[in-house]
Amino acid sequence: MSTTTAAAETEQIPSSRTETDPAPRPREFLGGLPVYGWGRAPAHLRTQTQMASERLKLADEQKPVAYLYIQRHGTFELYDPADAVKMKPLASSVKAKMAQRRTCPTCGKIRKYVVRGKQCTVCRDKARAEQQRREARTCWDCRTVRERRLPTHHRCPDCRRKQLDKRRQDAVAWVEKVTVCPGDGYGAGCSVKLVTKKEARAYQKGQGAERTWWSRAPHWPERCPSCAEAKRLRDAEEHAKRQAEYEEREKKRREAEQREAEERERWAAAALVDSDVLVLDTETTGLDEDARIVELAVLTSRGEILLDTLLNPGVPVPDDAADIHGITTEALAGAPTFSDVLVRLTGLLDGKRCLIYNKWYDVGRLRHELTLHYLDCSAVNATEEEAAAWAREQAAAWLDGMQFEDVMIPYSDWVGDWSEYWGNNRWQPLQGGHRAAGDCRAVLDCLRSMGRKYADEYATASVASGGTDEGTN
Incomplete structure (x- = not known):
């Protein structure tokens, strides 16, 4: 480093000079200490890494005397080795381990660096060079190794x-x-001469002697006039056939979309006049897997409230969730628990069609509450794993006995807000004010919007069968 530079500059001083070189000039000062550039520091100063390589360590409270600045690496402290302390000599076992780490397993020589792998860099370079020399003597086709280097084509004579x-x-x-001429494609070529062989060989030779493929001249005809006309007619026939197939597929696709749209609208109109249809919604402590239900509401298809209650989850309501639905921990004091309303909820949903906006989320919250409920009812002498498995089975059995239907996907498909990013229709937000009963009413509004076209038809059918048409109002 700086020692090598200083020695090189000393060798370049002519012998006729008797005056000494001026002291190295620092590039700047940092904290009162000079900062030298690369190769400009006094020769006797050392960095901490250089001192360690010379078996020297810093004395107690030893301060740097200068700094060394290296571009793209930063500033390093320089110390005076005269103030340092000699390290204790290494033990023979330590030296042996260090030598073993620097010993090449292939050549057995001790290197100045730690040998990683089975070869040092010298052996690795030798092996690579030997492999290159062997490859230069190996035929690319039969892989036979010759005694001498092969020509540029890398192949043996055979x-x-x-x-x-x-x-x-x-x-x-x-x-x-x-x-x-290759013909019209239905049989053998028509054997009509397009160009002379002499012209073809001349054009082929002009593209290069070592080429393995050749291109046609742009002014050569590909077919004779009769075959070219036959190909044009065949291509036009195939194009018309593909166009007809495409139009038929598009017609079927449009008809299928129309049928699906009509089914969605009829499903919504029929749900509004069905006395066996209920709408359920929940408000929770969050969106995670352990979120608890804090409000539950069940309405009929005509908007009558069958259940609308707060639920005490037994855990605090996070502020971010309370900011959305406005239900705080204090408001839930004295509210019933999910277990308290489970019997009533079961009686309301049993044998009914339960419509939910984003069914998968609300059913997941019901599953979690049911699991916790049955976990409390598990046998006392059961292990924790057995109790958890039994609770999950009971929750699954309760949910399997109910009939849940989703409204969000049909309504989003009915709106048709296509997203190129998702490759599907965007899910539409529910404008219900983030309260359970209000969201249930918003679900009914979505059904009314979807089934407006067939509302009168299903209302008339419901009246004729002894039902009511209040759900269409």
Whole structure:
């Protein structure tokens, strides 16, 4: 580093000079200490890493005397080795371990660096060079290793002859191909001459002797006039066939979309006049897997409230969730628990069609509450794993006995707000004010919007069958 630079500058001083060189000039000062550039520091100063390599360590409270600045690396502290303390000599066992780490397993020589792997860099370079020399003597086709380096084509004489024979055959076949009309594609070529073989060979030779493929001249005809006309008619027929198939597929697709749209609208109109249809919604402590229900509401298809209650989850309501639905922990004091309303909820949903906006989320929250409920009812002498498995089975059995239907997907498809990013229709937000009963009413509004076209038809059918048409109002 700086020692090598200083020594080099000393050797360049002529012997006739008697005056000494001026002291190194620092580039700046940092904290009152000079900062030297690369190769400009006094020769006797050392960095901490250099002192460690010379078996020196800093004395107690030893301060740096200067700094060394290296571009793109930063500033390093320089110390005076005269103030340092000599390290204790290494033990023989430590030296042996260090030497073992620096010993190459291949050549057995001790290097100045730690040898990682099975070869040092010298052995690795030798092996790579040997592999390159061997590859230069190996035929690319038969992989035979010769005694001498192969020519630039990298093939032995036998393989080279085969290569040249194959190339000549390909050249002859190409000339035959471009000079004769290939025909209309339904049978053999019509054998009409398009260009002369002499012209084809001259154009082929002009593209290079070592080529394995050749291109046609742009002014050569690909077919004779009669075959070109036959190809044009065939291509036009195939295009018309593909166009007809495309139009038929598009017609079927549009008809299927119309049928699906009509089914969605009829499903919504029929749900509004069905006395066995209920709407359920929940408000929770969050969106995570452990979120608890804090409000539950069940309404009929006519908007009558069957259940609308707050639920005490037994855990605090996070502020971010309370900011959305306005239900705080204090408001839930004295409210019933989910277990308290489970019997009533079961009686309301049993044998009914329960419509939910984003069914998967609300059913997941019901599953979590049911699991916790049955976990409290598990056998006392059961293990924790057995109690949890039994609770999950009971929750699954309760949910399997109910009939849940989703409204969000049909309504989003009915709105048709297509997203190129998701490749699907965007889910529409529910404008219910983030309260359980209000969201249930918003679900009914979505059903009314979807089923407006067939509302009168299903209302009339409901009245004729002894039902009511209040759900269409």
